[in-house]
Amino acid sequence: MPLIAGLAFSALTTDSPISTVLLSTSDPSFAQVSSSTLGEDLSATAQSLFPSKPVSIRLALPSFLDRPTRKPILQAFKKAELEFPQLAEVxxxxxxxxxxxxxxxxxxxxxxxxxxxxxxxxxxxxxxxxxxxxxxxxxxxxxxxxxxxxxxxxxxxxxxxxxxxxxxxxxxxxxxxxxxxxxxxxxxxxxxxxxxxxxxxxxxxxxxxxxxxVALEAAKTALNFYESNRRLVIPHIPVIYRIGIVNADGFVYAFIPRHLVVPQSHSATFTTSKDDQTQATVSVVIGESPRGEENLRVGLLVLRDLPKKAKGGLAIRVTVDVNDVADVSVTAEDVESGLSEKTIIRNFLGERHWDELLEALETYELNEEATGGNVNATLPE
The missing domain is CATH 3.30.420 (Nucleotidyltransferase; domain 5)
Incomplete structure (x- = not known):
């Protein structure tokens, strides 16, 4: 029976009380309420909270906790190999x-x-x-x-x-x-x-x-989120954060907008940003900021041995494919010569440090989405 978990923390100090509510994705009558305390080993505490791994978790945390204070509990859930939790305020x-x-x-x-x-x-x-x-x-x-x-x-x-x-x-x-x-x-x-x-x-x-x-409300909202995603994307999954590449000007060209259901494949044509440019760098990022440096870089591809031409003289086709298990394939190809390079980022969120992504998102709290840009965007060396 797949479980949904809602947890409410009064603080993140040792012996602080934790309330846990477990709901079922298949049995609406099932609701298990328990209480415990936070131990010194956060990952061991996280593992001990559930009889089996929940498919969705929402943590309710006090609003006075800043990002560095919250970070250990997120790392603990990752270390315990649990689902990355959604966060909310108590x-x-x-x-x-x-x-x-x-x-x-x-x-x-x-x-x-x-x-x-x-x-x-x-x-x-x-x-x-x-x-x-x-x-x-x-x-x-x-x-x-x-x-x-x-x-x-x-x-x-x-x-x-x-x-x-x-x-x-x-x-x-x-x-x-x-x-x-x-x-x-x-x-x-x-x-x-x-x-x-x-x-x-x-x-x-x-x-x-x-x-x-509070834990019950956290579990209910986590269950609603889980069920809405299943109704929306079965057998597919949604992209949680925008996937893009960084232009030569430092801004992000958005290939896969957030919440778009995958699998997806999108292509765009870029040019060189300098005269006699012999390589083009494709930096793959996820996040919400229009500025490349304010997102999390998850992959890098370099297309080398390009023929020397004036700035803008080459057409480089970049394709981003995301399959149904969130593997990202990025291909860059010189349209004229056929020269190409490809990189694959396996399960690009599952194997990444979620806390790094959270840090980027929390540091640069921007609601605007980077636009797709124009088809004559340029790539850095």
């Missing part, structure tokens, strides 16, 4: 799990309490036709030094800050509709409802949920 999944009906824009405060930090976030959210949009208006992180922190004091202090922020910018209104707390001490997948009132304010609806609820 506080975001918690919010999604209890936002199920359409509503007009409203102000809400989210709290994520962990043993060492409290994340406090004011958001304006609306849901229309099942699509949720949330805008962060104010956020702060509070360091917790006591094993028994005064959570009410932390809540009261941030509510004051939130109300001051709303009063200063009235376009979102001044009313706070809900307070949502993610509490690692709650062991149920059910949310509890109550009210919160301080400083003579009108009571605010208070919802408290535990990490099992």
């Amino acid at each position: 506080i975001q999944l918690a919010h999604i799990s209890i936002t199920t009906e359409d509503h007009a824009p409203r102000n809400e405060i989210l709290f994520h309490f962990s043993p060492t930090f409290a994340i406090c976030r004011l958001v304006s959210t609306f849901v229309e036709e099942g699509i949720r949009e949330s805008t962060a208006l104010k956020e702060t992180t509070v360091t917790i030094h006591s094993p028994s922190p005064d959570t009410n004091a932390i809540i009261a202090q941030f509510v004051d800050l939130a109300q001051a922020a709303l009063a200063a910018d009235e376009k979102h209104g001044t009313k706070i509709e809900r307070i949502i707390i993610v509490d690692p001490n709650v062991t149920s997948t059910e949310a509890t409802l109550s009210t919160w009132s301080q400083h003579q304010q009108s009571p605010i609806k208070l919802i408290t949920i535990g990490f099992p609820s």
Whole structure:
């Protein structure tokens, strides 16, 4: 029975609690909830979480973790030979799990309490036709030094800050509709409802949920992602990130756009970038940035012994093929002479360092896709 896993981490320090929910791809009634703690050996911990390797995993991590702090857990999953996990924020999944009906824009405060930090976030959210949009208006992180922190004091202090922020910018209104707390001490997948009132304010609806609820939402979203991909691409697979080559000007020519279903084959004609250029370099990259250096290079091909001609005097045909198991074949051919070179990048993502790709994507957070460029693009030496 193929399994889908959702995990919620309160932190990435030794003995931090982990909530795990396993769902089945074939049995909708199956749901297994468990709790554990993070050991000193992260890869051993990762292996111990599952009775068998899940086909899809989503990790919910605290938003205060920066990339270097998250990197070891990703490396641990790779070392344990598990599926590369999708990532999400604990506080975001918690919010999604209890936002199920359409509503007009409203102000809400989210709290994520962990043993060492409290994340406090004011958001304006609306849901229309099942699509949720949330805008962060104010956020702060509070360091917790006591094993028994005064959570009410932390809540009261941030509510004051939130109300001051709303009063200063009235376009979102001044009313706070809900307070949502993610509490690692709650062991149920059910949310509890109550009210919160301080400083003579009108009571605010208070919802408290535990990490099992967050892990369940992580598993549900991972299952939806897995099933949508299977419906979309059986027996094929989608390209997760754009595949391109780097022009002489340093920008990326996109051969295979992201999310395109493979197998695929695309060709384009390039020219030389210098007079008397006797070799052309084809640098294969994956990523999202239009600049070649801001992506992850996964392969290199050099077409040598080209005849000397003026700049732009040669036509070099480059073909990128991706087969149904994500092997990438790149061929460069001098159209006039027939001289050619070919390289094959086996399972180009499976054998690569995912953390390197994540580093490139996180360092250069660009939403724009590099365009296909023009057919007279040039190749460097």
